[in-house]
Amino acid sequence: MSAIENVIIIGSGPAGYTAALYAARADLNPLVFEGSQSGGQLMITTDVENYPGFPDGIMGPELMDQFRKQADRFGARLITTDVTEVDFGQRPFIVRAGADEYRAHTVIISTGATAKWLGIEGEERLTGRGVSACATCDGFFFRDKELIVVGGGDSAMEEAIFLTKFASKVTIVHRRDEFRASAIMAKRALEHPKIEVIWNAQVSEIHGTDEVTGVTLTDTTNGQTSEMAVDGVFVAIGHKPNTELFEGVIDLDDKGYIVLTDRSTRTNIEGVFAAGDVADSIYRQAITAAGSGCAAAIDAGNLLAELE
Numbered sequence: 505m506s507a508i509e510n511v512i513i514i515g516s517g518p519a520g521y522t523a524a525l526y527a528a529r530a531d532l533n534p535l536v537f538e539g540s541q542s543g544g545q546l547m548i549t550t551d552v553e554n555y556p557g558f559p560d561g562i563m564g565p566e567l568m569d570q571f572r573k574q575a576d577r578f579g580a581r582l583i584t585t586d587v588t589e590v591d592f593g594q595r596p597f598i599v600r601a602g603a604d605e606y607r608a609h610t611v612i613i614s615t616g617a618t619a620k621w622l623g624i625e626g627e628e629r630l631t632g633r634g635v636s637a638c639a640t641c642d643g644f645f646f647r648d649k650e651l652i653v654v655g656g657g658d659s660a661m662e663e664a665i666f667l668t669k670f671a672s673k674v675t676i677v678h679r680r681d682e683f684r685a686s687a688i689m690a691k692r693a694l695e696h697p698k699i700e701v702i703w704n705a706q707v708s709e710i711h712g713t714d715e716v717t718g719v720t721l722t723d724t725t726n727g728q729t730s731e732m733a734v735d736g737v738f739v740a741i742g743h744k745p746n747t748e749l750f751e752g753v754i755d756l757d758d759k760g761y762i763v764l765t766d767r768s769t770r771t772n773i774e775g776v777f778a779a780g781d782v783a784d785s786i787y788r789q790a791i792t793a794a795g796s797g798c799a800a801a802i803d804a805g806n807l808l809a810e811l812e
């Protein structure tokens with residue numbers, strides 16, 4: 505049977521690698537399941553200009569490579585494998601990756617969240633070339649451009665309002681005739697001089713070769729299509745925390761995010777911690793995820809010291 509690990513870290517975005525770095529430097533010899541696609545959401549971002557310490561910006565994948573190298577340098581053991589099952593009902597905790605079984609005194613969950621996408625023609629191909637799901641990350645690149653924001657919730661309102669700082673015009677495209685967003689956010693967007701709304705419409709195709717040049721809109725009431733020239737499309741139809749593995753295992757909120765206790769990284773199960781976007785529906789930034797990864801490693805280390 506395998507040795508009992510001090511700490512297993514599941515996930516390899518900014519939260520997971522930072523937890524790994526801190527746990528390694530605390531001599532906890534962490535085992536990190538990076539997943540088959542390591543690096544998290546920054547792997548599909550181009551320039552990251554808001555991560556402190558990089559005044560000239562850095563490409564998302566390169567930043568994650570640096571995170572990884574730093575964790576590796578201090579001895580974090582990194583496995584590029586997906587965790588397929590966890591059992592937190594017994595101690596030590598069990599983490600399975602296919603047929604392999606691992607045991608651990610503590611677990612840090614940092615599996616992140618995934619932006620929901622429309623799944624339409626052109627979307628994936630033009631991601632990072634005018635298609636984005638993060639105005640805070642990419643808005644800056646659209647100075648004096650015309651943009652579309654897809655969605656009718658608070659995220660869409662927030663993204664649209666944020667984008668008016670740069671764009672010459674922002675058009676919110678919503679599939680129904682009323683917003684889901686809170687009244688105050690909707691009012692702010694509706695009253696903004698740079699924001700227009702197209703109701704009852706779905707972006708059904710995104711056009712462009714090297715960058716976005718326009719979209720096809722489909723009227724959701726009668727199916728009629730029309731073309732619209734735009735420079736960028738921000739998809740703001742919500743995020744999905746990557747918590748399928750933990751359903752029925754630990755406490756999740758009604759949107760599926762892991763619930764933390766007392767401003768810590770503790771979950772409802774002693775010894776199981778969570779960090780990054782998997783437990784954060786509000787800030788969702790690389791820097792906040794990294795910060796919470798650090799906190800989770802410290803929380804896990806403190807618990808291990810108590811258990812000793």
Ligand code: NAP
Pocket residue numbers: 621622654655656657658659660662679680683684685706740741742743785
């Ligand atoms: P949300 O409330 O679930 O809204 C998603 C929006 O996207 C809805 O308007 C939905 O349309 C639309 N949508 C979903 N799938 C679509 C598709 N395939 N095609 C076209 N449109 C689609 O998600 P959210 O806006 O990200 O907000 C998530 C949570 O965070 C909410 O509780 C929100 O209040 C909160 N939040 C708060 C703030 C704030 O207070 N500052 C900011 C951001 C988020 P329908 O309306 O037709 O379903």
